[in-house]
Ligand SMILES: N=C(N)NCCCCNCCCN
Ligand SMILES: [Mn+2]
């Protein structure tokens with residue numbers, strides 16, 4: 001199956017299936033058109049896939065080998081340089097096309113900066129958006145751009161999708177007020193706990209779209225990211241939340257965004273690759 005606007009890249013090293021037969025479909029969006037501070041998220045998808053070569057496909061604590069699961073990798077999307085809106089539209093169109101041929105597929109989008117998340121969310125139309133992020137991303141506009149990475153949660157909330165944001169330690173007064181007004185719940189990284197996560201996510205309607213902006217993690221684990229912030233979450237805190245979500249809610253799609261870097265073996269990509277394997281492994285336990 002050929003998708004418009006995609007091209008072949010380095011793939012995962014284990015046997016893959018075609019997107020028609022896959023439960024998980026990986027696509028990369030190498031975009032950094034609105035990045036604020038540290039450039040390089042255009043290399044994110046390649047860095048993450050390359051970092052997976054370091055990992056065992058067997059997940060010790062699940063007793064499951066993700067190499068045995070039906071995974072497809074449809075390569076990277078040809079982005080429109082500097083055009084976040086146009087790029088997100090391409091992502092949306094590709095995911096819509098994928099869902100027409102394989103309605104059961106779970107798209108896994110590898111960014112790319114966070115602006116690209118609007119694409120899968122528009123395509124999949126979840127009832128709720130659960131996001132791990134150091135930032136609220138609730139600005140109406142940033143640098144005169146409604147589609148800047150700092151506005152993505154705002155655009156998603158305007159679609160009438162319920163939201164909960166975890167691991168936050170950066171935002172403006174206006175963003176906090178907007179969240180209050182729209183009943184968007186969020187938990188500061190300082191106050192984060194598994195119980196706080198469950199309490200806020202439990203009442204959310206399904207299906208749920210899960211987005212991880214890699215900057216949610218402690219800075220030491222993710223030094224190469226678009227807008228780095230000290231004081232983030234630990235790896236297992238995010239994995240435990242992900243496991244709860246997989247067990248208790250229908251998940252319609254997943255992404256990992258904001259992985260930057262210019263060198264193979266970057267710690268940030270290794271963190272992202274491990275997270276990717278855990279997502280697939282946790283979802284794979286249900287198959
Ligand atoms: N959602 C985000 N990633 N927001 C961060 C945007 C960049 C804020 N720089 C502010 C610098 C003020 N001196
Ligand atoms: Mn973000």
Ligand SMILES: [Mn+2]
Nearest residue numbers: 134135213215
């Ligand atoms: Mn962020």
